[in-house]
Amino acid sequence: MMLRLGLIVAALVVISDQITKVAASANLTLYHPLPVLPYFNLTLMHNTGAAFSFLSDAGGWQRWLFTLLALGVSGVIVHWLRKMPAQERWQAIGLSLIMGGALGNVIDRIRLGYVVDFIQVYYDKFYWPAFNVADSAITVGAGILIITSFRKERS
Secondary structure, eight states, X not given: OHHHHHHHHHHHHHHHHHHHXXXXXXXXXXXXXXXXXXXXXXXXXXXXXXXGGTTTTSOSHHHHHHHHHHHHHHHHHHHHHHHOOTTOHHHHHHHHHHHHHHHHHHHHHHHHSSEEEEEEEEETTEEOOOBXXXXXXXXXXXXXXXXXXXXXXXX
């Protein structure tokens, strides 16, 4: 039961991630911010690294490392979801958000050789690294896992 829920959540993340990346790529100019709200721009960027552009200048091998890592983590999550009891719904959702985000970025790495980022948050002259829907899903999923782990400790 949790596997089915997990695959649906992950698929929704991948679909929404890919649709927004296609729209950003079609409507934004690379590295030119489009102001939306104070502290928020849409800015098309291509990230060949991982989070915070980690290893972005490593020469290309990192593309395959991050692809294999994401596919491996996704396989572990599918296995975990298969064995997960129905009462652990929030943990399943958290894991599925992480899997969907990882797979959304893997699609970019395989297809394009880089990940499309387009959400930019800033304050004054301080800019958070650009991110996308997949990155957001991974962050929210990790947050859910942290919260559910604290809830388990109490009970």
